[in-house]
Amino acid sequence: MISDGVGSDRPHPDMSKARLALGDGGPLVVLTGAGMSAESGVPTFRDSRTGLWARHDPADLATPEAWDRDRDSVWAWYRWRERLVGCAEPNAGHLAIARAARDRSVTVVTQNVDDLHERAGSAGVHHLHGSLFAHRCDECGAPMEVGPPPADPVDRLAPPDCPRCGGRARPGVVWFGEMLPRQPWDAAVSAISAATAVLVVGTSGLVHPAASLPGIAVDLGIPVVEVNPDPSGLTDGVTVHLRDTAAAVLPTLLA
Ligand code: BV8
Numbered sequence: 001m002i003s004d005g006v007g008s009d010r011p012h013p014d015m016s017k018a019r020l021a022l023g024d025g026g027p028l029v030v031l032t033g034a035g036m037s038a039e040s041g042v043p044t045f046r047d048s049r050t051g052l053w054a055r056h057d058p059a060d061l062a063t064p065e066a067w068d069r070d071r072d073s074v075w076a077w078y079r080w081r082e083r084l085v086g087c088a089e090p091n092a093g094h095l096a097i098a099r100a101a102r103d104r105s106v107t108v109v110t111q112n113v114d115d116l117h118e119r120a121g122s123a124g125v126h127h128l129h130g131s132l133f134a135h136r137c138d139e140c141g142a143p144m145e146v147g148p149p150p151a152d153p154v155d156r157l158a159p160p161d162c163p164r165c166g167g168r169a170r171p172g173v174v175w176f177g178e179m180l181p182r183q184p185w186d187a188a189v190s191a192i193s194a195a196t197a198v199l200v201v202g203t204s205g206l207v208h209p210a211a212s213l214p215g216i217a218v219d220l221g222i223p224v225v226e227v228n229p230d231p232s233g234l235t236d237g238v239t240v241h242l243r244d245t246a247a248a249v250l251p252t253l254l255a
């Protein structure tokens, strides 16, 4: 559907081309970015700032430098994001991706650190940039239970101590300047190499190395369909660009 603001349900002019490109049977890889969760109310990295987000630039805070400089602010920001995601629900796009796995092999590879794909029913999700809910000790690396985030946003909060070594908890995400974990990356590359189609949803294509994944498919001659209301760094190279939002088009695209 074209989300032209008047609720029209005219099929998207490129929908049949996109459905043809995805085919109807072979293994599908779905690569998602922050735009996938936008319609669940989770802000993207580059859209207008709201709430606590207003005072923080994610690209600045999601770094080891910010963590070394002001650990309590960074920890508070991540706990606020956990709370925000905990109050969010998977949107129609997440649900459509989960449903598609009933009829074909679907591998979800996400840059997102939320759990909305899992809560929509997708299994085996590969998190290239880690997870908001995988806290670990900054010293010995042991997974840590840190309890629920505070009910109200706070500007500063001290991360708890590791019961094993006395180190401090850190968020289980990959910061800018940190290497990606091998397992999800290798899984993503091998899934793409074996795919008959790749669907890219809600990413600006600016963050590497994740942004290089669709290019692997393009180089292999595998059709790539992009869903994004705006052009991205990937758009020039994809087979079809559906200029619309995830929740608006995925239920039809993957039906
Ligand atoms: C690495 C977890 C090797 C944290 C994230 C200089 C020094 C060091 C590194 C670099 C450097 N220069 C470049 C680099 C590499 C760097 C990088 O790519 N930087 C960019 C900014 C230039 N990458 C790294 O550092 C990576 N590691 O390279 O290691 C290395 C090591 C040392 C030195 C050199 C190299 C690690 C990157 C991982 C960072 N962590 N997340 C956290 O969440 O707090 S990345 C973060 O950005 C999120 O995961 C997010 O998903 C991701 C990418 O953003 P997008 O998902 O694309 O989101 P964005 O907001 O940008 O776009 C949203 C899109 O959705 C838009 O296009 C919009 O139009 C669309 N949209 C909006 N609404 C909807 C929609 N689409 C559909 N439906 C809608 N409703």
Ligand code: ZN
Binding pocket: 137, 138, 139, 140, 141, 142, 162, 163, 164, 165, 166, 167, 168
């Ligand atoms: Zn420890």
